[in-house]
Amino acid sequence: MLAEDVLKREPIVLTQAQRQHYFDHGYLHLDGFISDEWMQRLARVTDRFVEDSRAVTHPDRVYDLEPNHSAEAPRLRRLNQPAELDPVYREFALEGPIVDLAEDLLGPDVKYHHSKLNFKWASGGEEVKWHQDIQFWPHTNYSPLTIGVYMNDVTDEMGPMGIIPGSHKGELFDLFDEDRNWTGAIRESELDRVALDDVVWLKGRRGSVTVHNCRIVHGSEPNRSASTRPLLLHTYASADALPICASIADGFPLANTIVRGKPARWMRFDPRPCLIPPDWSKGYSSIFALQQSEAAE
Numbered sequence: 001m002l003a004e005d006v007l008k009r010e011p012i013v014l015t016q017a018q019r020q021h022y023f024d025h026g027y028l029h030l031d032g033f034i035s036d037e038w039m040q041r042l043a044r045v046t047d048r049f050v051e052d053s054r055a056v057t058h059p060d061r062v063y064d065l066e067p068n069h070s071a072e073a074p075r076l077r078r079l080n081q082p083a084e085l086d087p088v089y090r091e092f093a094l095e096g097p098i099v100d101l102a103e104d105l106l107g108p109d110v111k112y113h114h115s116k117l118n119f120k121w122a123s124g125g126e127e128v129k130w131h132q133d134i135q136f137w138p139h140t141n142y143s144p145l146t147i148g149v150y151m152n153d154v155t156d157e158m159g160p161m162g163i164i165p166g167s168h169k170g171e172l173f174d175l176f177d178e179d180r181n182w183t184g185a186i187r188e189s190e191l192d193r194v195a196l197d198d199v200v201w202l203k204g205r206r207g208s209v210t211v212h213n214c215r216i217v218h219g220s221e222p223n224r225s226a227s228t229r230p231l232l233l234h235t236y237a238s239a240d241a242l243p244i245c246a247s248i249a250d251g252f253p254l255a256n257t258i259v260r261g262k263p264a265r266w267m268r269f270d271p272r273p274c275l276i277p278p279d280w281s282k283g284y285s286s287i288f289a290l291q292q293s294e295a296a297e
């Protein structure tokens with residue numbers, strides 16, 4: 001659904017000004033949006049996965065690990081597809097309060113695409129270089145958006161999500177390097193076309209929510225603090241946006257589940273071009289491994 005039609009509908013949880021802000025600037029930041037009860041449920045299940053990771057020695061389909069991860073000192077970069085792994089995460093992704101938020105920004109017919117939990121571990125959890133998301137998983141239009149939930153209080157030192165306001169209206173960048181290797185990051189030589197001075201760091205207390213459009217330039221610095229910064233991320237799209245290429249979501253049962261309304265009968269095309277990513281049907285590792293130039297699994 002087009003932004004102008006979304007804006008004509010009565011919102012559920014956002015104000016009209018917040019919705020207008022999202023469409024104008026490409027992002028939202030909602031302080032303390034998620035209830036304590038939900039945060040406690042999510043924390044309990046997350047603690048269990050961290051505990052289980054002690055037995056894991058190599059990154060796999062579930063756990064993306066920093067190279068120095070060990071049983072004594074776990075260092076998770078990402079829990080892949082949490083909604084596929086546990087009923088609490090699944091309920092949150094398909095029926096939780098962020099689905100109202102998605103409907104307010106996408107219209108009545110909403111699809112879930114994928115989820116991830118980026119930990120950015122204490123004392124050195126890795127940076128995420130400047131990038132846009134849609135080149136990783138192209139769709140027929142640019143409605144897809146990602147909703148992040150901070151699972152701890154996040155300060156400046158912890159590598160909060162940084163976004164460049166309004167950049168969703170600008171160009172899509174090439175995320176391959178000059179030798180045609182996929183890096184998943186905007187080339188250093190092209191960063192002068194990004195308004196880096198305008199960056200907004202979306203720090204916030206536990207339960208705060210970030211929303212970013214799939215075209216917006218964003219990234220985050222290393223975690224220099226003594227606390228881990230788990231950020232639970234879910235991507236949703238308008239039902240009329242169809243995935244075009246193999247992607248991170250393929251093969252997962254919940255991918256493309258309708259969470260509100262009904263499936264689209266007509267797909268909607270946005271004429272603006274999109275970069276074609278590598279053929280992920282041969283395997284996808286993670287943005288961290290790709291940007292840090294580790295071998296794909």
Ligand SMILES: O=C(O)CCC(=O)C(=O)O
Binds near residue numbers: 118120133160218287
């Ligand atoms: O975890 C973060 O700070 C950023 C995550 C992100 O941009 C991504 O996973 O695409």
